[in-house]
Amino acid sequence: MSQHRPRSKTSISGGAHTTRAHDSAHKHVTGSADYIDDMPEPEGTLHGYLGLSDRAHAKITSLDLDPVRASDGVVLVLTGADVPGVNDISPSGRNDEPVLAENEVLFHGQPVFAVIARTRDQARRAARKAKIGYEDLAHVTDVRDAIDAGYPHVTDPLKLERGDVAAGLAAAPRRLKGAIRIGGQDHFYLEGHIAMAIPGEDDEVTVWSSTQHPSEVQHMVAHALGTVSNAVTVQVRRMGGGFGGKETQSNQFAAIAAIAAKKLNRAVKIRPDRDDDMTITGKRHDFVADYDVGFDDSGVIQALDATFAARCGFSSDLSGPVTDRALFHADNCYFYENVRLVSKPMMTNTVSNTAFRGFGGPQGMLGGERVIEEVAYALGRDPLEIRKANFYGGPGRDLTPYHQTVNDNIIARVVEELEVSTDYQARRAEIIDFNETSPVVRRGIALTPVKFGISFTATWYNQAGALVHVYQDGSIHLNHGGTEMGQGLNTKVAQVLAEEFQVDLDTIRITATTTGKVPNTSATAASSGTDLNGMAAANAAQQIKTRLIGFASEKFGVPPEQVEFIPNHVRVGNELFPFPDFIKLAYQGRIQLSAAGFYKTPDIHWDRAKGKGRPFYYYAYGAAVSEVSVDTLTGEYQVDRVDVLHDVGRSLNPALDIGQIEGAFVQGMGWLTTEELWWDDKGRLRTHAPSTYKIPLASDRPRIFNVRLADWSENREPTVRRSKAVGEPPFMLPISVLEALGMAVASIADYRISPRLDAPATPERVLMAVERLKAMAEPLDEAG
Structure with a gap:
C-alpha cells in the first residue's frame, strides 16, 4: 500500500474512444487463434457426417442403411427415430424443422441420417452408401x-x-x-x-x-x-x-x-x-x-x-x-x-x-x-x-x-457533407459528358443514403448479461453473453470495462462465451452486440465500484465523493493507491469483488398485430458515393471509386469501426453484383462451392476507397459511451454501386428509361439490360 502520492499517467491505455487492435488480430495473422477444429480432441473422439436427400420434395418410401452400418469404421447411424427427445430444432417454435427428416423430404440436400465413425473420412464415405427410395412430389x-x-x-x-x-x-x-x-x-x-x-x-x-x-x-x-x-x-x-x-x-x-x-x-x-x-x-x-x-x-x-x-x-x-x-x-x-x-x-x-x-x-x-x-x-x-x-x-x-417518430434525423447533413466533399455534382456532369462521346464504355455515379434501425424487433431479445471478477492482484476477468466472430466485440466490451475501472486494457482478460457463466443470452445479431453486452459489463463494473467506494469511505473516513477512480489508481481523499494495492485492501476487508451485470434496452415496444410501436431504440445513418465503368459490349464493369461517410455516434474504436464499414461495403457489393444463387429444374442448388459461387475478390474492390466517420455525431440516446452500432448499417451503402451501374446502363437510352436492374447485377444481367434499353430506345428515337 502506498502512503504517498506517486506520479500517475494522465490516461489509461486502450479505453473507450481509442483505436486498439482486435484482441485476437495477431493470432488471426499468425494462425495461432484456436477454433473448434484446432482444439485437442479428447481420447477416442468420433466423427460425424450427414446423409442428404437427393430429391427436392418427396415421400421416403424406403431407407436401407445396412450398407452404411457395414462400412469401415462406422460406430453408429442415427435417424430421426433415434432422437431421444423431440425431433425438432425450429427456432420459431413451430415444430417444422426436424433434426433429421422422417417420412418426407422438403428440399434437395435435407439431412436424413447421420453417420458416426472413427474418422471423418470414414463417416463421409459411408454416408454415400445409403439406399433411399422416394415417391417424388411436385x-x-x-x-x-x-x-x-x-x-x-x-x-x-x-x-x-x-x-x-x-x-x-x-x-x-x-x-x-x-x-x-x-x-x-x-x-x-x-x-x-x-x-x-x-x-x-x-x-x-x-x-x-x-x-x-x-x-x-x-x-x-x-x-x-x-x-x-x-x-x-x-x-x-x-x-x-x-x-x-x-x-x-x-x-x-x-x-x-x-x-x-x-x-x-x-x-x-x-x-x-x-x-x-x-x-x-x-x-x-x-x-x-x-x-x-x-x-x-x-x-x-x-x-x-x-x-x-x-x-x-x-x-x-x-x-x-x-x-x-x-x-x-x-x-x-x-x-x-x-x-x-x-x-x-x-x-x-x-x-x-x-x-x-x-x-x-x-x-x-x-x-x-x-x-x-x-x-x-x-x-x-x-x-x-x-x-x-x-x-x-x-x-x-x-x-x-410503423408509426415511430424519427427524432434523431441527421441524414440531410450526412448527405450534404458527402456531396460537397466528393464534388459529386461536378463529377456527375463530367460523366454525362463522357457518356455522350464514348461508344463502348459508359460510366455511372450515384449517392445513396442509409437509415437503419437498431434493436431486435423481438423486444425480449434486447437484454444482455455479463460476469466480471476482480482478482486480488487487480487483474480483471470478463465474460459476457456476446460471441466473437471477428467483428471485435470482445475488444470493444473490454475497452468499456477498462474505462469504467480506469485501468489499462491489458488488465482485462476476456474468456470464452459460455452458458455456464452468463445464462439466457440473446444472439449476437441485430448489430446490438456492443450496445447490449457493453452496457451489461459496465453495469457489473458499477456494482463493484459502488462497493469499493463504500469500503474506502468507511475505512478512511472520507465522503464517498472523495473516492475517485483515476488512471490505474484510486484516489481516497488525499491518498493515492495503485489499483492492485487498493483491490488487495478491499479483499482483506471482505468486499465482494465480483458482479453479474445486466442491461435491457429501454423505451422500446412493438405491437405486431397493430403494426405500431417503437421497435428501434435509435437509427444509424450513412451515405456513399460510388462511381463505375461498364463495358457495354460484354456487361463487365469495375468500381472506380467509393466514398463513404458513416455515422457510428462517438466511436468506441475508430479502427474497428472503419474495418466493419469496409468489410460490410465489400460484402454488400458482392450481394448486389456477383453473388448469385441458382437452383436447377430438379431443385438442386448448383452454386454450392467457390467454383460456382463468386464472392468479391481483391481485384473487385473499389479502385479508390475512402471511408470516413461522421466524427461530429453523438448518439442522443444514452447508449454505451454514446456510440452507435456498426455491424449491419454499412452493408446497405453499396446500393450506390447498383444505382451507379443503373445510370451507366440508362445512358444507352439517354437516361429516358429506368434501367430496372435486378440484383445481383451480374455482367450477364447488365449486358441484357443494355440490349433491352437499346431496343426500347429505337422507337423513342424514331418518334423524335
Whole structure:
C-alpha cells in the first residue's frame, strides 16, 4: 500500500474512444487463434457426417442403411427415430424443422441420417452408401412460382399502413408500377459449421459450437436430448465469421453431435465439407418486390403500395422477423405520406433461409431505393434530387410506416457533407459528358443514403448479461453473453470495462462465451452486440465500484465523493493507491469483488398485430458515393471509386469501426453484383462451392476507397459511451454501386428509361439490360 502520492499517467491505455487492435488480430495473422477444429480432441473422439436427400420434395418410401452400418469404421447411424427427445430444432417454435427428416423430404440436400465413425473420412464415405427410395412430389424453388402454385406462408405476414393509400394513389399527378427481383446470398464464412460434444455425468453434455446464439443451441440440444437446459453447457471462444448464418443454423450440428455423444459416451465432432455446408444451411432471403407509387411533378412521393414476397424455404426459421424487418426498412430515409407495405413469407422447396447481415433490412431498403430511381427516371431528374425531396423532416414528415417518430434525423447533413466533399455534382456532369462521346464504355455515379434501425424487433431479445471478477492482484476477468466472430466485440466490451475501472486494457482478460457463466443470452445479431453486452459489463463494473467506494469511505473516513477512480489508481481523499494495492485492501476487508451485470434496452415496444410501436431504440445513418465503368459490349464493369461517410455516434474504436464499414461495403457489393444463387429444374442448388459461387475478390474492390466517420455525431440516446452500432448499417451503402451501374446502363437510352436492374447485377444481367434499353430506345428515337 502506498502512503504517498506517486506520479500517475494522465490516461489509461486502450479505453473507450481509442483505436486498439482486435484482441485476437495477431493470432488471426499468425494462425495461432484456436477454433473448434484446432482444439485437442479428447481420447477416442468420433466423427460425424450427414446423409442428404437427393430429391427436392418427396415421400421416403424406403431407407436401407445396412450398407452404411457395414462400412469401415462406422460406430453408429442415427435417424430421426433415434432422437431421444423431440425431433425438432425450429427456432420459431413451430415444430417444422426436424433434426433429421422422417417420412418426407422438403428440399434437395435435407439431412436424413447421420453417420458416426472413427474418422471423418470414414463417416463421409459411408454416408454415400445409403439406399433411399422416394415417391417424388411436385416442388417449387421460385417465389413467383410458389405464389402461383398456392404454396402457404411459413409464418404470418405483416402489414404496415398509414394514411389512405387508395386515395393517395388516385390523387397523385403521376403514377407507375414495377417490380424488382432481389437475390439471396450465401454467408461464405471462412470457418464452416462445426460442433464437438463431450458427454458428462448423468444427462450432462458440453458442446463447443460455432454459433452466434449459445443459449439457443443450449435449449435446442436439451430439447432434442429430452432433458433440461441446465444439463447442457455451450461454449464459444470465437468463430471464423458468422454474418447471421450461425444464429440458428448451428442447432442441427450441435444436436446431432450431442445425441451421438450421449448414446456412445464418447466425444463426437461433426464438420461438413464446404459443398454440403452450403447445401444444408440457409441463406439470405431472395425477394420479389412489387410496387405502385404515386408522386407529383417535383418527385415527392404521395402514396406507396408495395408487397415484399420472400423465398423462405421449407420451414419458418427466422423468416417472420426477417420479412418484418424488410418492411421496417422499405422507407429508408424517406417519408411516405400514404403507405401500405405487406410481406409474403413464402414456403418453397429449398433450404430454410435465415438471418444474414441486415436481417431483411437490405432487401426492403433496396426496394425503396428502386422506387426513388423509378420516379427520378420518369421525371428526367438526378435521383439524388428525388432522394432529398423525400427525406424525413420535421413535424408532419417524421412518422414511419410503423408509426415511430424519427427524432434523431441527421441524414440531410450526412448527405450534404458527402456531396460537397466528393464534388459529386461536378463529377456527375463530367460523366454525362463522357457518356455522350464514348461508344463502348459508359460510366455511372450515384449517392445513396442509409437509415437503419437498431434493436431486435423481438423486444425480449434486447437484454444482455455479463460476469466480471476482480482478482486480488487487480487483474480483471470478463465474460459476457456476446460471441466473437471477428467483428471485435470482445475488444470493444473490454475497452468499456477498462474505462469504467480506469485501468489499462491489458488488465482485462476476456474468456470464452459460455452458458455456464452468463445464462439466457440473446444472439449476437441485430448489430446490438456492443450496445447490449457493453452496457451489461459496465453495469457489473458499477456494482463493484459502488462497493469499493463504500469500503474506502468507511475505512478512511472520507465522503464517498472523495473516492475517485483515476488512471490505474484510486484516489481516497488525499491518498493515492495503485489499483492492485487498493483491490488487495478491499479483499482483506471482505468486499465482494465480483458482479453479474445486466442491461435491457429501454423505451422500446412493438405491437405486431397493430403494426405500431417503437421497435428501434435509435437509427444509424450513412451515405456513399460510388462511381463505375461498364463495358457495354460484354456487361463487365469495375468500381472506380467509393466514398463513404458513416455515422457510428462517438466511436468506441475508430479502427474497428472503419474495418466493419469496409468489410460490410465489400460484402454488400458482392450481394448486389456477383453473388448469385441458382437452383436447377430438379431443385438442386448448383452454386454450392467457390467454383460456382463468386464472392468479391481483391481485384473487385473499389479502385479508390475512402471511408470516413461522421466524427461530429453523438448518439442522443444514452447508449454505451454514446456510440452507435456498426455491424449491419454499412452493408446497405453499396446500393450506390447498383444505382451507379443503373445510370451507366440508362445512358444507352439517354437516361429516358429506368434501367430496372435486378440484383445481383451480374455482367450477364447488365449486358441484357443494355440490349433491352437499346431496343426500347429505337422507337423513342424514331418518334423524335
